Amino acid sequence: MTAIELTDVSKRFGNVVALRNLNLQIKEGEVFGFLGPNGAGKSTTIDMILDYVRPTSGTVTVFGHDAQRDTRRVHERIGVLPDAYHAYDHLSARQHLEFVIETRGVDDDPMRILQRVGIPEAADRRVEGFSKGMAQRLILGMALVGDPDLLILDEPTTGLDPNGALAMREIIREERDRGTTVFFSSHILEQVEAVCDRVGILDAGELVTVDSIDGLRRTVGSGASLTVEVDRLSSGTLDRVRAVEGVGHVSADGTTLVVACADRAKKRALDAIESAGDTVLDFDTEEASLEELFTTYTTEVPA
Numbered sequence: 388m389t390a391i392e393l394t395d396v397s398k399r400f401g402n403v404v405a406l407r408n409l410n411l412q413i414k415e416g417e418v419f420g421f422l423g424p425n426g427a428g429k430s431t432t433i434d435m436i437l438d439y440v441r442p443t444s445g446t447v448t449v450f451g452h453d454a455q456r457d458t459r460r461v462h463e464r465i466g467v468l469p470d471a472y473h474a475y476d477h478l479s480a481r482q483h484l485e486f487v488i489e490t491r492g493v494d495d496d497p498m499r500i501l502q503r504v505g506i507p508e509a510a511d512r513r514v515e516g517f518s519k520g521m522a523q524r525l526i527l528g529m530a531l532v533g534d535p536d537l538l539i540l541d542e543p544t545t546g547l548d549p550n551g552a553l554a555m556r557e558i559i560r561e562e563r564d565r566g567t568t569v570f571f572s573s574h575i576l577e578q579v580e581a582v583c584d585r586v587g588i589l590d591a592g593e594l595v596t597v598d599s600i601d602g603l604r605r606t607v608g609s610g611a612s613l614t615v616e617v618d619r620l621s622s623g624t625l626d627r628v629r630a631v632e633g634v635g636h637v638s639a640d641g642t643t644l645v646v647a648c649a650d651r652a653k654k655r656a657l658d659a660i661e662s663a664g665d666t667v668l669d670f671d672t673e674e675a676s677l678e679e680l681f682t683t684y685t686t687e688v689p690a
């Protein structure tokens with residue numbers, strides 16, 4: 388069965404198009420990484436799955452239930468680690484879990500969950516003194532209450548130290564082994580790469596690719612990072628290079644340009660630099676990493 392299905396989903400906030408014609412199917416039992424830079428539309432997508440936000444057009448179903456009409460049934464099967472969750476400062480970690488256990492009508496043991504997320508010693512401490520990472524672990528614990536069939540984790544490694552990020556990945560793997568579907572949003576490719584079966588890359592509201600990590604790697608195999616040294620950098624050069632088909636992200640530091648591009652586009656990128664009036668003094672190419680592939684697919688939001 389399909390765990391999540393988004394069909395022709397668009398979302399507009401006033402003049403801002405947050406999502407454009409999104410079509411995506413997440414299979415039951417898969418760990419899906421939802422990648423995209425800030426503002427790409429990841430949280431909006433998650434909010435629509437949970438019916439916190441309604442699509443301007445299109446439909447969203449979760450385990451075959453319409454997210455808008457059958458919201459309660461959808462929520463019963465989902466555990467969520469939201470992008471921003473404000474814990475109750477004066478309550479302890481144990482009390483937070485007890486609250487969720489009661490709300491969900493299950494009989495989980497709060498201590499067992501706190502052990503799983505690695506903060507059992509903080510069970511009776513008030514959450515106001517928690518570090519960001521401890522709070523994030525608690526919120527993950529809250530998402531795990533009732534062994535949900537679908538875990539939605541919005542930027543789950545935010546605030547976690549390397550050990551915390553590792554613990555998060557271990558929990559995701561355990562959940563996958565249990566058959567849980569995991570929908571995991573992040574702008575950090577390496578977090579997603581380590582645990583996901585498939586990834587979707589969202590950019591400026593559009594899904595630019597959906598593939599397995601291996602599939603992405605095969606694409607990367609034909610990609611390159613081109614570093615070019617020029618005598619001077621004219622004002623129009625970057626735009627000219629960006630306009631070349633097969634060229635992704637382009638950045639410049641002084642007279643050094645770094646161009647993420649498909650192999651076939653390397654020569655055209657060099658020609659574009661010369662046609663802008665700059666002289667190429669030297670260049671070097673490297674096979675692109677997955678990280679560079681991500682930047683090839685996405686556009687940087689200007690600061």
Ligand SMILES: Nc1ncnc2c1ncn2[C@@H]1O[C@H](COP(=O)(O)OP(=O)(O)OP(=O)(O)O)[C@@H](O)[C@H]1O
Pocket residue numbers: 400403404405423424425426427428429430431432470574
């Ligand atoms: N309630 C809202 N009102 C107006 N615009 C909104 C609203 N919510 C989101 N947007 C806009 O929709 C776009 C997508 O935002 P969204 O929060 O979904 O991105 P994101 O990929 O989750 O980003 P981040 O990684 O920064 O959390 C952005 O341009 C954002 O400004």
